[in-house]
């Protein structure tokens with residue numbers, strides 16, 4: 001496997017040939033490494049390439065960018081990395097290193113190293129693949145830890161003892177779950193055990209990095225894969241305790257097979273199957289977040305969670321602040337939590353237009369998202385019930401449409417106003433003015449004339465004598 005050649009594939013990227021010549025001139029070993037190689041084998045589109053230089057990566061990137069005529073090169077001296085954009089590609093350069101992280105700090109001690117050292121310090125075998133780009137071995141795959149096999153087996157494994165790999169950077173615990181969710185891979189059991197043992201170590205990682213990985217899990221095709229791993233490993237308790245608390249909270253009697261956490265996972269997956277909107281997925285995740293606090297047993301009915309939508313909405317402020325989530329999204333999430341039970345309460349025939357109008361106003365431009373969430377919230381296993389509940393939302397949305405149409409008609413007025421009709425016809429305020437106005441409005445609604453002043457005025461001049469004659 002290690003002899004697999006990528007020469008053909010790489011032929012299509014002219015930049016690799018140019019960089020390869022520079023590497024040979026500089027007498028430095030040069031590799032394409034990590035995510036690009038992994039994603040190429042997985043046939044996943046990607047416009048980001050990571051390069052490893054066994055030598056001076058910053059000088060290398062500077063020389064290459066000059067050769068390519070790129071003038072915007074970004075250099076992070078502290079991290080020893082440089083990057084630039086070139087023909088829709090994001091190119092990142094890093095020097096091979098030996099790296100170890102001290103236990104109480106996230107700042108690595110970095111020393112120059114060989115390719116081998118660099119591969120040893122990476123997170124997962126599927127990310128330890130490198131393709132040589134020097135002329136003599138152009139396209140040769142280096143697969144020290146059988147990463148290709150792990151890709152084929154769909155398995156997340158660490159190159160070294162998982163405890164060491166996670167200890168070096170505990171964020172990798174989150175990354176393991178993120179890759180499992182993104183790629184639909186399994187986590188090898190010793191690796192999963194290490195995530196359990198080391199969950200607490202995530203507390204030393206910056207909130208921004210943890211939240212970033214968490215959101216990537218939510219953005220993946222089936223977020224429940226990652227959410228369940230977070231939960232089962234105990235990591236959820238560390239990074240998002242309010243969600244961990246949903247586990248074991250029983251629902252109503254007939255749902256007792258599903259606790260609130262399992263229900264939430266299904267709702268998130270349901271939203272994910274119809275929408276890429278990350279914040280709608282987040283709303284699905286937190287829509288029942290206050291159920292544990294509001295849970296009460298009512299004889300003859302079962303568990304009730306009265307007021308969980310209001311309390312849940314109020315919990316967002318501290319969660320957003322603590323998790324450093326974008327505050328611009330907080331109001332949207334609060335709104336969806338607060339309103340998630342409202343539409344279903346509007347199914348009955350007796351519901352008034354004003355109740356529908358209040359929903360339209362409260363939800364505003366997010367009404368469609370709210371309905372996606374409500375539909376996703378139906379997690380019954382009984383297809384007949386599911387269909388009936390879905391139909392209820394069709395009924396509500398039909399009412400919304402009817403009210404909107406009525407309100408539009410009410411707001412609609414003839415572009416030729418009453419005063420003008422009175423002045424031109426020389427008549428006092430009277431029913432006749434109203435009749436003429438209605439005739440103009442009907443002509444517009446019937447499509448005889450356009451809804452604009454010019455056509456309405458012309459039509460008015462044409463019909464006014466007919467009305468005046470009848471009233472003489």
Ligand code: CTP
Pocket residue numbers: 033034035036048050121122123124127128169171172175
């Ligand atoms: N890496 C690591 N430990 C981390 C982060 C990254 O070992 N905590 C290594 C991995 O080898 C990874 C490479 O650095 O492949 C690049 O990291 P990054 O760009 O974050 O991940 P990718 O694998 O490129 O995947 P993606 O872009 O999908 O996040």
